[in-house]
Amino acid sequence: MREQMDIGRRGLLTGSFLTREGRDSIERRQKPLGPPPPWHHEVMEACGSCEQECVASCPQGIIRIHPDDHALAGRPCLDFSATGCTICGDCAKACPSIESYSRESARIGDLEVARETCLAWNDVFCMSCIGKCDARALIMDERRRPVLDDSLCTGCGMCIHACPVNALAIRFD
Numbered sequence: 062m063r064e065q066m067d068i069g070r071r072g073l074l075t076g077s078f079l080t081r082e083g084r085d086s087i088e089r090r091q092k093p094l095g096p097p098p099p100w101h102h103e104v105m106e107a108c109g110s111c112e113q114e115c116v117a118s119c120p121q122g123i124i125r126i127h128p129d130d131h132a133l134a135g136r137p138c139l140d141f142s143a144t145g146c147t148i149c150g151d152c153a154k155a156c157p158s159i160e161s162y163s164r165e166s167a168r169i170g171d172l173e174v175a176r177e178t179c180l181a182w183n184d185v186f187c188m189s190c191i192g193k194c195d196a197r198a199l200i201m202d203e204r205r206r207p208v209l210d211d212s213l214c215t216g217c218g219m220c221i222h223a224c225p226v227n228a229l230a231i232r233f234d
């Protein structure tokens with residue numbers, strides 16, 4: 062009887078790790094929901110104990126806070142699903158832990174173009190992302206496929222929502 066109870070308990074405890082849903086749920090709660098605002102990388106440890114004034118400060122409305130059941134609960138991230146970051150600096154001004162920042166040094170992450178998903182890389186005409194980049198970091202190659210000039214991209218995310226097939230994402234540390 063005792064042995065049966067132990068097996069049952071073990072099953073319950075390990076069940077969430079063994080099922081696909083369980084693993085997906087755990088992964089969702091570990092993985093950042095987006096990159097941090099441009100100058101928050103170095104002050105993230107302090108986030109969560111502040112008043113989170115960066116959220117209301119953002120004129121673009123793209124700063125979210127990781128929910129309570131997430132490993133990064135209370136810390137901010139950027140949501141590029143509707144628009145991107147203008148690197149305006151308002152979130153840095155609102156943060157009590159950021160002492161100084163410069164617009165020139167702002168870098169959110171690196172844009173990645175998923176070539177297997179991108180229409181243009183699969184011989185379907187599309188230029189939706191190109192015009193969204195004021196930095197001119199996205200250019201067309203000779204076969205009208207988008208390629209990135211890493212040295213110009215700030216990771217602002219302005220191009221992401223323009224893509225009809227979700228081929229663009231920001232990679233960040």
Ligand code: SF4
Nearest residue numbers: 119146147149150152
């Ligand atoms: S720099 Fe400006 S637009 Fe970008 S996240 Fe901060 S407040 Fe929002």
Ligand code: SF4
Nearest residue numbers: 194214215217218220
């Ligand atoms: S390519 Fe880079 S700089 Fe240009 S819009 Fe996209 S994320 Fe911003």
Ligand code: SF4
Nearest residue numbers: 179180187189190224
């Ligand atoms: S908008 Fe998307 S599908 Fe179109 S060229 Fe850009 S990355 Fe490719």
